[in-house]
Amino acid sequence: MQLPQTPSMRLDGKRALVTGASRGIGLGAACALAAAGAHVVMTARSPDELNAAVESMQQAGYGCEALVLDVTNTSQVRESLTALPAFHVVVNNxxxxRPGPMSEASEEDYDFVMNVNVRAAYFLAQVAIEGMKKEKYEGCIINTSSQMGHVGGIDRTIYCTSKFAIEGMSKALAIEVAEHGIRVNTICPTFIATPFTQKTLEDPERVAWIKSKIKLGRIGEIEDVMGAYVFLASDAASLITGASLLIDGGWTAG
Ligand SMILES: NC(=O)c1ccc[n+]([C@@H]2O[C@H](COP(=O)([O-])OP(=O)(O)OC[C@H]3O[C@@H](n4cnc5c(N)ncnc54)[C@H](OP(=O)(O)O)[C@@H]3O)[C@@H](O)[C@H]2O)c1
Known part of the structure; x- marks a missing residue:
């Protein structure tokens, strides 16, 4: 009897782009994709931290390179990406x-968060998809969204606005590019210990709130999200598009 085979989760020969890859979840995603065989172009604004991350990964034997880039500078994004060979896997991360009550939010706070979390991801995906189509790559876009793209959170009106937006954008884009075999999905972590959440995780009241919501009873680590990037990028996920993969320890389960 011929048994079904699990499709490969290797990414040998694939080119991946990860934004915000110098630390935190982006660095985790870059390491995971590189360990699966992909060559990873890693972007961030601060060259020192980015170069240090790339050097450590190269020392570990991973194929990767640095690309200093502010993703909110859409003309720079277009110029940089069109100068490079196309990517099979693009992680908008x-x-x-800017946590805080809506009553204290400024228009600048709103524009700042929406600009990075939504606008930049939108136009980066636009350029990346042009490259995939040109090369006829059945590639994928993975947007790092959040559980806050599914539920509300304290002091997070702007952040939730942005993450619900990326959820909608990903679903609509998934429909648009499906005919090219390109897939678009999101990964939605709960609170993960990174520099991004350091301040929140130093506040005992907030930590009590977070732990009361995460059914598995612990705050996430970067390692908790790494495998999801490889899975969604791989042939094992070839029929998955327009989906949202929650890694929330059960926060949104009820
Ligand atoms: N940590 C969590 O609990 C959590 C939970 C759910 C979702 N997320 C999402 O996961 C993603 C990564 O979060 P994280 O916790 O890993 O954050 P982090 O540790 O603060 O890392 C953010 C990364 O993004 C880069 N970055 C920020 N602004 C940029 C810009 N304008 N252009 C290019 N790169 C930029 C940073 O490098 P530079 O500053 O040098 O540019 C850094 O590499 C975010 O989308 C976040 O919303 C995080």
Whole structure:
């Protein structure tokens, strides 16, 4: 009897782009994709931290390179990406948050968060998809969204606005590019210990709130999200598009 075979989760020969890859979840995604065989172009604004991350990965034997890039500078994004060979896997991960009550939010706070979390991801995906279509790559876009793209959170009106937006954008884009075999999905972590959440995780009241919501009873680590990037990028996920993969320890389960 011929048994079904699990499709490969290797990414040998694939080119991946990860934004916000110098630390935190983006660095985790870059390491995971590189460990699966992809060559990873890693972007961030601060060259020192980015170069240090790339050097450490190269020392570990991973194929990767640095690309200093502010994703909110859409003309720079277009110029940089069109100068490079196309990518099979694109992870829109760079993100921002300005937590606080809506009553204290400024228009600048709103524009800042929406600009990085939504606008930049939108136009980067636009350029990346042009490259995939040109090369006839059945590639994929993976947007790092959040559980806050599914539920509300304290002091997070702008952040939730942005993450619900990326959820909608990903679904609509998934429909648009499906005919080219290109897939678009999101990964939605709960609170993960990174520099991004450091301040929140130093506040005992907030930590009590977070732990009361995460059914598995612990805050996430970068390693908790890494496998999801490889899975969604791989042949094992070839029929998955327009989906949202929650890694929330059960927060949104009820
Ligand atoms: N940590 C969590 O609990 C959590 C939970 C759910 C979702 N997320 C999402 O996961 C993503 C990554 O979060 P993280 O916790 O890993 O954050 P992080 O540790 O602060 O890392 C953010 C990364 O994005 C880069 N970045 C920020 N603004 C950028 C810009 N304008 N252009 C290019 N790169 C930029 C940073 O490098 P530079 O500053 O040098 O540019 C850094 O590499 C975000 O989209 C966030 O919303 C995080």
């Amino acid at each position: 760079a993100g921002a948050n």
